[in-house]
Amino acid sequence: xxxxxxxxxxxxxxxxxxxxxxxxxxxxxxxxxxxxxxxxxxxxxxxxxxxxxxxxxxxxxxxxxxxxxxxxxxxxxxxxxxxxxxxxxxxxxxxxxxxxxxxxxxxxxxxxxxxxxxxxxxxxxxxxxxxxxxxxxxxxxxxxxxxxxxxxxxxxxxxxxxxxxxxxxxxxxxxxxxxxxxxxxxxxxxxxxxxxxxxxxxxxxxxxxxxxxxxxxxxxxxxxxxxxxxxxxxxxxxxxxxxxxxxxxxxxxxxxxxxxxxxxxxxxxxxxxxxxxxxxxxxxxxxxxxxxxxxxxxxxxxxxxxxxxxxxxxxxxxxxxxxxxxxxxxxxxxxxxxxxxxxxxxxxxxxxxxxxxxxxxxxxxxxxxxxxxxxxxxxxxxxxxxxxxxxxxxxxxxxxxxxxxxxxxxxxxxxxxxxxxxxxxxxxxxxxxxxxxxxxxxxxxxxxxxxxxxxxxxxxxxxxxxxxxxxxxxxxxxxxxxxxxxxxxxxxxxxxxxxxxxxxxxxxxxxxxxxxxxxxxxxxxxxxxxxxxxxxxxxxxxxxxxxxxxxxxxxxxxxxxxxxxxxxxxxxxxxxxxxxxxxxxxxxxxxxxxxxxxxxxxxxxxxxxxxxxxxxxxxxxxxxxxxxxxxxxxxxxxxxxxxxxxxxxxxxxxxxxxxxxxxxxxxxxxxxxxxxxxxxxxxxxxxxxxxxxxxxxxxxxxxxxxxxxxxxxxxxxxxxxxxxxxxxxxxxxxxxxxxxxxxxxxxxxxxxxxxxxxxxxxxxxxxxxxxxxxxxxxxxxxxx
Numbered sequence: 003x004x005x006x007x008x009x010x011x012x013x014x015x016x017x018x019x020x021x022x023x024x025x026x027x028x029x030x031x032x033x034x035x036x037x038x039x040x041x042x043x044x045x046x047x048x049x050x051x052x053x054x055x056x057x058x059x060x061x062x063x064x065x066x067x068x069x070x071x072x073x074x075x076x077x078x079x080x081x082x083x084x085x086x087x088x089x090x091x092x093x094x095x096x097x098x099x100x101x102x103x104x105x106x107x108x109x110x111x112x113x114x115x116x117x118x119x120x121x122x123x124x125x126x127x128x129x130x131x132x133x134x135x136x137x138x139x140x141x142x143x144x145x146x147x148x149x150x151x152x153x154x155x156x157x158x159x160x161x162x163x164x165x166x167x168x169x170x171x172x173x174x175x176x177x178x179x180x181x182x183x184x185x186x187x188x189x190x191x192x193x194x195x196x197x198x199x200x201x202x203x204x205x206x207x208x209x210x211x212x213x214x215x216x217x218x219x220x221x222x223x224x225x226x227x228x229x230x231x232x233x234x235x236x237x238x239x240x241x242x243x244x245x246x247x248x249x250x251x252x253x254x255x256x257x258x259x260x261x262x263x264x265x266x267x268x269x270x271x272x273x274x275x276x277x278x279x280x281x282x283x284x285x286x287x288x289x290x291x292x293x294x295x296x297x298x299x300x301x302x303x304x305x306x307x308x309x310x311x312x313x314x315x316x317x318x319x320x321x322x323x324x325x326x327x328x329x330x331x332x333x334x335x336x337x338x339x340x341x342x343x344x345x346x347x348x349x350x351x352x353x354x355x356x357x358x359x360x361x362x363x364x365x366x367x368x369x370x371x372x373x374x375x376x377x378x379x380x381x382x383x384x385x386x387x388x389x390x391x392x393x394x395x396x397x398x399x400x401x402x403x404x405x406x407x408x409x410x411x412x413x414x415x416x417x418x419x420x421x422x423x424x425x426x427x428x429x430x431x432x433x434x435x436x437x438x439x440x441x442x443x444x445x446x447x448x449x450x451x452x453x454x455x456x457x458x459x460x461x462x463x464x465x466x467x468x469x470x471x472x473x474x475x476x477x478x479x480x481x482x483x484x485x486x487x488x489x490x491x492x493x494x495x496x497x498x499x500x501x502x503x504x505x506x507x508x509x510x511x512x513x514x515x516x517x518x519x520x521x522x523x524x525x526x527x528x529x530x531x532x533x534x535x536x537x538x539x540x541x542x543x544x545x546x547x548x549x550x551x552x553x554x555x556x557x558x559x560x561x562x563x564x565x566x567x568x569x570x571x572x573x574x575x576x577x578x579x580x581x582x583x584x585x586x587x588x589x590x591x592x593x594x595x596x597x598x599x600x601x602x603x604x605x606x607x608x609x610x611x612x613x614x615x616x617x618x619x620x621x622x623x624x625x626x627x628x629x630x631x632x633x634x635x636x637x638x639x640x641x642x643x644x645x646x647x648x649x650x651x652x653x654x655x656x657x658x659x660x661x662x663x664x665x666x667x668x669x670x671x672x673x674x675x676x677x678x679x680x681x682x683x684x685x686x687x688x689x690x691x692x693x694x695x696x697x698x699x700x701x702x703x704x705x706x707x708x709x710x711x712x713x714x715x716x717x718x719x720x721x722x723x724x725x726x727x728x729x730x731x732x733x734x735x736x737x738x739x740x741x742x743x744x745x746x747x748x749x750x751x752x753x754x755x756x757x758x759x760x761x762x763x764x765x766x767x768x769x770x771x772x773x774x775x776x777x778x779x780x781x782x783x784x785x786x
Contacts, residue, residue, distance in 0.1 A: 010374040014042065014059045016068070023057070024354060024372035033356040033370055037085055037095050041111065042358075042370070043069075045083060056080060056099065058117065067116025069109060071099065078102035082136035084143070088174040096120065096174050098143070100136045106143075108172075108179045121179040125170060134165070135208065139198040139224065142182070144169045146194045146208075162215075163190040163252060167205065167222070187222060188229075191252040194220070199280035201225070202296045206274050206282075217266045219282070221296060229255055234292070234300030236266045241298075272311050277321040277339075285317050291328065293339070304337045304344065306330055320357040322367050329355060334378070336367075348378075401429035403509070431457065471496050494524035499532050503550075506557040511569055518575050526579040535591070543590035552598045556617075573617070577624040585634070589641035592621050596646065618646035636662065644671065649682045656686060660693060669703045676710050684712045691720065692727040695745055708753045717757050724750065 011017040023044060032045040040061050047054045055072035073079060078101045088094040099107040104126030111117050125133065126147060136145035147168050151161060166189050171182030192215040194205040205220035218238070221230040230241045240259055244250045256263070273285040282294040289306035306328060311317065318329040325345065328335040332352075336345040352371035359368070367378040398417045405426060406415045420426060458465075474496065478489045494517060501510050518525045529535075533555070534546035547555075555572055570578075573595070580588040595617055621642050625635060636658070643655035652675045659668045672690060676683040687710050694700045700707060711720075728745065 006377050006379075007373075008368065008375045008377045013061050015061070016059060020044075020059050021372055024370075032083070033358070034083055034085070035358045036097075036111075037087065037359075039359070043083060043097075045080065054080070056083065060111070067118075069097075069117035071107075073101075078105070081133050081145075084136070084138045086138055086141070086172060086174060094174070096179070098138070098172065100125070100133060100143070100145070102133055104131055104133050104147075106172075108174070110174075120174075123172075123179065123181050125168075125181075125184075127184060134193055135195045137196045137198040137203065138172075139169075139203050140200070141173055142169050142171045142224075144187075144196050144198060144203050144222075146191075146196050146205075148193070162192055165191050165193050167191060167194065167196070169224070186247070187250060188220075188255070189251045195274070197274065197276050197282065199276050199282075199296065201280060204274075204276065204282045204294070206271065207269060216268045217263055219269070219294065219298075221294075221298060223296070230296075230298045231256070231259060231263075232294065232298030232300075233263060233266045233269075234294050234298070235269075238262065238266065239298035272313075273317040273319065275319045277319075277326070278323075279321065279339075283319050283321075283326070285311070285319065285328075287311050287313075291319075291326070291337070303339060303342050304328070304335070306335065307333075318355075318357055320367070325367075327357065327367050329357070352376075397429050397433050401426065432461075467496075467500075471500070490521055491524040491527065494521045495528035495531055498525060498528040502532050502554050506554045506572065508569070511557075511572065514572060514575065515569055518579070522579065522582065525575075526583045529576055529579060535587070543587055543594060545591075545594050549598075552595070556595065556599065571620075573620055574624050577621050581624065581628070581638075585638060588621065588638065589645040592617055592642060593645040616646065616648065616651075618642050618648070618651055644675075647675075647678065649679070649685070652678075652682065653685055653689070656689060660689075663699065665699050665703065669700075669706050672710060673706065680712065683710065684715070687711055687715070688723060691723050695724045695727040696729050701749065704749070704752065708756055711753065711757065713760065715757065717754050720750075720753060720757065 011021050014020055020042070023046070034043040034045075035041070036043075042059045044057050044059075046057070054074070055070060058069035071080075080099065081102050082098070082100040084098040084100065086096050086098055088096065095110075097109040097111075099109065101107075104124055106123045106125050108120040108123065109117055110120055125143065125145065128149060130150055132148040132150075133145050134148055136143060138144070145168055146165055148165050150164060167187040169185045169187055171180075173180045173182065193208040195208045197204045197206060201223070203222040203224070205222065207216045207219075218231055218233040221232065222228075223230070226243065227245070228241055228243045230239065232239045238259075242249075242255060244255075249255075270286040270288065271284055272287045275283050277283050277293060280296055284292050284294060285306070286292075288310055289308065290302065291304045291306065292300055292302045294300050303326060306317075308331065311330075315331065318327075320327045321339065324339050326337045326339045328337065329350075332350050332355075334348045334350055334355075336347070337343070338345055350369075352369075352373065354372060356370045357367070358370050358375065369376050369378065398420050402415050402417060402420055405420075409415065420429060471493075474489065474493050478486060478493055481489050497517060498514070501514055504510060532547065532551060536544060538544050555576065557572060576591070577588060580591055599617065622639065625638055625642070628635065640655050640658060643651040643658070646652075652671070656668065656671055659671060668690070672686045676686050687707075690700065690707060690710075694704075694707070724745070
């Protein structure tokens with residue numbers, strides 16, 4: 003960043019006095035520069051005995067009468083200084099000085115004559131009205147006006163809505179100044195600070211003591227006669243067109259949204275101003291800088307260093323092209339608005355500094371100090387799309403996060419400490435390699451140490467991959483709308499692949515969540531490509547992912563890291579994509595993942611993912627979070643339970659089928675899974691035998707059910723189970739039921755015969771001893 007002095011204030015009339023005012027230590031509350039850059043206006047709200055005043059200074063080349071206005075209580079205070087362009091005379095402008103009681107003085111400057119008062123106007127119609135905030139929007143003045151009630155109210159809540167938002171055209175022409183008709187934009191509103199962009203007016207709550215109204219912003223769109231209600235941090239946006247004056251009531255505007263707005267947290271606003279792009283820049287008390295677009299959406303830009311901001315600490319914001327300049331406690335921060343990247347921060351030696359409108363190029367900043375006017379130029383690199391400084395800076399930022407997580411010290415590690423400390427050599431070496439290789443594309447290894455050259459050859463493929471990814475991002479930004487979708491698909495695939503090859507920490511997981519939310523279809527195709535999911539010739543799902551990728555898929559962060567911030571683990575993200583785009587593949591995917599877990603970790607090992615929550619339960623959790631639940635979801639739940647092949651899950655699926663009365667499927671599941679283990683076989687048979695005792699739905703399947711009877715069950719065991727589960731009748735039992743659903747001995751006879759004919763366990767144990775070739779056995783020979 004280059005700094006040069008544009009003026010030492012000697013080229014201004016009364017320059018010595020201007021320098022004296024700036025060096026008194028009484029910092030001006032506002033500094034304005036005229037549209038032609040020839041005039042400076044200082045608004046000073048000084049302490050007694052000095053009176054608050056407005057002083058104008060012009061350059062020597064346009065000498066004339068000076069402008070100085072002052073006031074003291076009980077005189078009305080000054081509310082606003084506004085430069086208005088004349089729509090009739092090109093390049094002509096006037097200065098509007100708006101006082102608290104609505105009186106407006108319109109001044110213009112005539113060369114060789116000086117400042118002249120064109121006209122004095124009355125903005126407000128009531129004598130008791132008071133202007134609390136004013137701005138200019140096009141050729142109109144927009145202000146927030148207080149209209150005190152006629153009677154004195156003791157209840158302040160009834161007086162809270164005593165303000166209104168007004169607009170009035172102020173046309174400056176050759177014939178003089180004409181004030182248009184008063185228009186009340188919003189009746190019965192709380193106090194607002196009005197800030198205007200070229201097309202919109204932002205209404206920022208002026209006081210936080212009224213709970214409900216301090217939780218949202220209002221945006222007025224004059225051309226559409228529309229208001230937008232937005233609570234940016236909560237993601238709430240609602241627009242309403244005011245078709246008539248009867249609808250321009252604050253309470254009617256909020257009708258239907260009060261209940262929702264009451265649950266939001268109050269806005270955290272320390273400083274607010276309008277950017278040159280038309281958005282509202284906000285600085286929170288925590289030092290977070292964000293921008294609210296005219297459509298009500300909010301985007302975070304940057305976090306200022308130094309922790310929470312005190313109530314009286316001033317923060318100046320100014321946008322110059324794509325660069326946001328923030329001035330806080332003598333430190334100038336230059337931030338790229340689009341990326342949020344800190345371009346540079348400079349500690350200024352000047353105490354009192356004010357931003358001025360730059361009359362030069364967009365890539366320069368003008369600052370006013372007691373010693374003069376300075377210009378800070380930040381020339382753009384020849385190849386602005388090349389990511390050399392970004393990539394090197396990212397290396398140190400990532401290294402800071404990496405070492406901070408592993409550090410036992412409570413002190414915060416910064417990029418500056420990392421560069422100067424010399425303790426950690428890895429990021430320094432990597433940064434040197436990257437800077438050299440990106441600048442020396444013809445001979446990337448020339449001039450490097452031997453060790454550095456070897457490292458460069460090792461990371462060359464990753465470096466090429468990164469460069470292609472940055473090139474693709476540039477294509478997305480510059481592509482026409484018809485080609486953006488195809489570029490986004492390719493970009494998402496590369497980003498997902500890159501993250502699956504790196505550490506699955508909290509930041510990467512949060513980034514994946516945002517990618518899946520913003521580009522669901524592209525993310526689904528990317529995950530299919532990374533896992534190499536496809537169907538083989540038999541129609542079965544197969545995956546050819548590497549073990550490292552499977553470990554990233556199964557990574558499950560701690561609950562305190564994931565649940566509180568709404569971050570979903572990658573396995574759940576993939577299951578959600580399956581449910582949305584290919585539901586029938588989900589059980590097969592869970593089964594494939596289970597096979598990898600079984601081969602990689604011992605059963606129920608606490609180091610593996612199965613030691614926490616079984617995979618089928620994690621998939622069922624995704625299914626349960628669906629908004630709508632139908633019959634297809636019941637089938638999906640069954641498949642997920644059965645694909646796990648766990649005894650508890652199989653029994654749960656069996657009970658679900660029984661509840662749905664799908665008896666054919668009940669018997670099929672019983673036949674298939676009874677072969678897994680004798681214990682599961684017994685549980686399944688006992689469950690079905692209990693159902694058989696209660697109704698006659700299983701009678702058509704008895705010939706398939708009885709072969710499943712475990713060998714250890716005896717006839718007495720079977721009768722005991724049947725008797726325990728017979729339905730209880732309130733009437734006296736009769737030998738023969740007319741309903742035809744009563745259990746009979748004839749239905750049980752085939753099972754009892756099967757059990758009776760089966761050799762008992764004790765008989766099998768002694769069968770070898772009981773078998774003999776002759777009976778009775780021969781007498782053993784006697785010994786004489």
